[in-house]
Amino acid sequence: MASLSDSHPGLPRLDRRRLLFAAIAGALILLVAALGLSRWAAGHARTQADADARQNARAHASLLESELQKFRLLPRVLTEFPDVRLALADKSAAASRRLDRELEQLAERTDAAVIYVIGADGTTIAASNWQAPTSFVGQNYRFRPYFRGAMQRGEAELFALGTVSGRPGLFLARRVAAGGRALGVIVVKVEFDKLEAKWTDSPATTLVTDDAGIVIMTSEPGWRFRSFGPISPATQQRLRGTRSYGDAPLAPLSTRQADGDVRIVEGASATLYRQAAQRVSLPGSRLHVLQPAQPARDGANATARVLFLILLILVGAAILALLRLVERQALRHAAHVALEREVAARTQELRGANAELQQAAERQAETDRRYRAAREELAQASRLGSIGQITAGVAHEINQPLAAIRTFAENSLRYLERAQPDKARGNLDHIVDLTARVGAITNELRNFARRKPTPLGPVALQSAIEGTNLLIGDRLRAQGIALDIAIDDQGLSVHADRVRLEQVLVNLLQNAADALQGRDASRIALRVHGRNPVFIDICDDGPGIAADLLPQLFTPFVTGRPDGLGLGLAIASDIMGEFGGTLSLIPSPLGGAGFRLTLRPA
Template identity: 30%
Template structure:
């Protein structure tokens, strides 16, 4: 039986009228919300823009004010004044160029240069660069004219030589109350663009003509906000302020003024992201911005920010969606209340229909029981069988008419009957209105021929016409049991194979650890062999160093004997004291080589670079004298503390310094070489946190580019046969790597090879006893 709504409800105009009023109210609410959100968000964007311009204007003035005093300060330098008076003095010009280069490096400006009264550049900090200003004439620049009039020149322009945008400060040089030259400092402004970059806004700085000379968007640089007049174009071209570049204006298609300092503008833009504007129509689109501006009177600039209004529209949309959602929820609540009342009135009719269809449902349930693919058995309250479906008859081999009235336990094997009755009694004790937990149980079924088979069964509680009955669902799980047994067998085989594989891997791992230990032992032997080989190479130097003290000892001993025979004891005592000093010197020399020859403990510990440097330089003392080489050590370098092994690091330094000495000697750096060329520089780098890097740079020919990737390969050497095995740098690389450090090689930009030894930094420790050896 189907319920049909009354036909007159479709013709009732009241619901349609209420729906129309709710729709109009919702539209009005959305419009008010959109307007309020637009105004409040726009005010918030204006406040954010003002805060941003506060920071940017302060940063711009602070950045430029750092350099404003420099021309006036440097104009008092006596050598600058002397060069302005004698521009043809080449030696003086070179010194001034170097002085300007150093001053520019310290100040961090782009370039400093000195001009004569006719605008000719006579000295510059970039005199060595390809785009040097020396010899160039800039008398057409307004800052030069202002300085020649005795004023401080200020000017922004695109460099005609370097093609770099910058701000120029100029100041006159005076001698005897007469202007004899102009000193100029140029400050590059491109660094500010990277600091100001923002994903949602664009910041620009314009000059008095409206030309954009600072912009966080590259494709807006050197454009104008409005087209320039012919007079302004001519003035800019004559001063070469922006070079030969054609100044085009931004495509502003719409502008609406909000206040004196803010407006809404729409700009015809390309696909964006800094790419040049495309000529394709599909690549062009309009972008709406909130433009805010603020003048910077000290420099005749105007700072402007362009904030995308996409965030404003997104905020308005969020507010509209939120209010719309709340309004719809309220309307739905009202509709729900109305529908609930209507449903309540219809529920009584539903109950009436339910009583009529209950008998039909019982018949349907019986049909389902008869046609299901599981065995279904219904029981009465006492656990007696009331019905068997065809599937249950097939499982147990009974005709349900013959089994009807029997206890359900007769279908279970003897071992599982108590389990069956326990479950039935549990259901009986459960209240009618309490949900009973249906447990899926496994048991052994008993067929009519008394054969057993595995089953899976579950018993449920039924209530038909206020009478309590039970329904048992039974599945034959014989096939599943076979699958489970096969699965258990496969799992056992897999566990056995995993165990065997684990045993093999354990044995392989043990062999690998043994090979690693043997490899480390071989490496230590190679290090020791390299040390002894180096001792062999230095045997001639050792012989030379020891022969001189031995000869002196013999001479002083003979003299002392003669003095004793002549009873000149004071002179004999003096000779004996000298002999003692010579023997102490020989003992120290031999002790150094004994320490170098012994094996390292291999355990990293905190140590000072000074200890390593002293030991290495003591070993190479004779070679340094032989090749007339000086070691230039940065004062702070020896006192840095690192985590390492002293003897192994001495070996690394000796290998690097020996290679440097041989490289400079073979390339012709002898005692007759220019001053400073036959030198090895040792200095420190601490740019990496938690690391200390010692740099060793020679002034030799450097490492060929083809050899650089193979420098640390074992047995690779560029020396003639018989002069090296090619394992020194390979061993050194392995030593530093084992100490959790890094050894790298490269060519210095000014010539020579540069080796870096980077090690973990260590905290200084107090030695409880002096180090021996």
């Protein structure tokens, strides 16, 4: 009788080959996975860095455009300013000195670096810095391109280094004319130190280049007035002739660019960036954001290493399981062959013992089957796992009720001087609440990139008026002004945005309080009535509004106060327009001024 060993002599060698093939296959899988994960990590890092760079570029460009739009309106308004025309036409020292003081006050209010007026011959006749050692008065700027451009084309812009102050800034120039004759130029110089400081909060490096590739604004001070690439001798000669950048060497940055990567070498070190560019409204200028590539690479490589480690564990576990299976099959095969040989050598009398051994083998097979089933269930349970990634991005800017915070802080100082710490503590609690509100409002300013407003929706008028009273109530009480609030329907809601609605109410109440300054037993009435539309009337018993201001009451820079800027009612009117409502002047039943807000019900 032929034995089982004789009929299957190559089975153990076949199992060893299968194990060897499995090990080679596992090694190949790991090699391919390592190469694939390496390429994935590199691509993912570039994609992530590019996305961060584009987001930062949009946000930083939005901040820059906001600053530019704020100041570009100023020269246009000042060309119509009577004292500017008078000083240029009269050319008297008295008119120029009076204009000096007016420009000085306007520069302080608007945060402009310098505002100055240049005569037709290029000589500065009045400036906001007339008292400073670096005064522009008497300086001749006929050589400046912004002066020549404004005189020829009506307006011009130039980013340059100040020849007197030595500080860089944007010069916004506009021609002043009368009767078709050019009288001179009004110039507003804007410096961007605060904006560049905000840019430094980002891990990326932000810079703005002009049409020649010169870095004019940057969050890296050492790069200012260096070229972002090689510039021709002719361009250098042209820039020297205009003295736009003084004696700056205009040396190029040591950069190498390839496939979207920008490598900047400084000394013995080199930093790799991903670049995003955004056009800005400065003539010929672009905003560049250089996002460091290394943090994104480190993150992607860490993820790739984790994935490779998981795959390594799975492949190792599979090979180990196969090894154990091969070992069990080899042992089972060897035992089976030995048993067959022993049975063949025994006599017929040992058949009973052989039958018992056969039953034992069957029981062993059943035990082995149950073991395999239990092992499969355990393997199924071990495959239950998940890996999550959470990403979040944050870019921010706030400009909210700082006047109320300052008022509470000043009152707190007075209470502390009067040894009234409880009242001071109350004011500090209000400041904490207002700071929390500022934090909530930053969610609306976020996205400079972004930066869309909070969607309009239902706003409870009762709650909005209470919030307004929180901001302005202390001032009214300090002036002895009685605020009468009457709401016909306490549960009324309107279609608006609460923060901006409170801004309108605070502005109107502040205007009323200013008008009632120095008057005794004054009153302000706030009444909510109507349902569709909803009306909010704010009236006072003050002197009212001068008749000559009525035709242009909601026009920017029109004000009846000597220290006023004339923007409050214009902004309030614009906000009401965004709500789909209106802001209008009405007769006051108290004898003073009256305003009506018309809103849609929610």
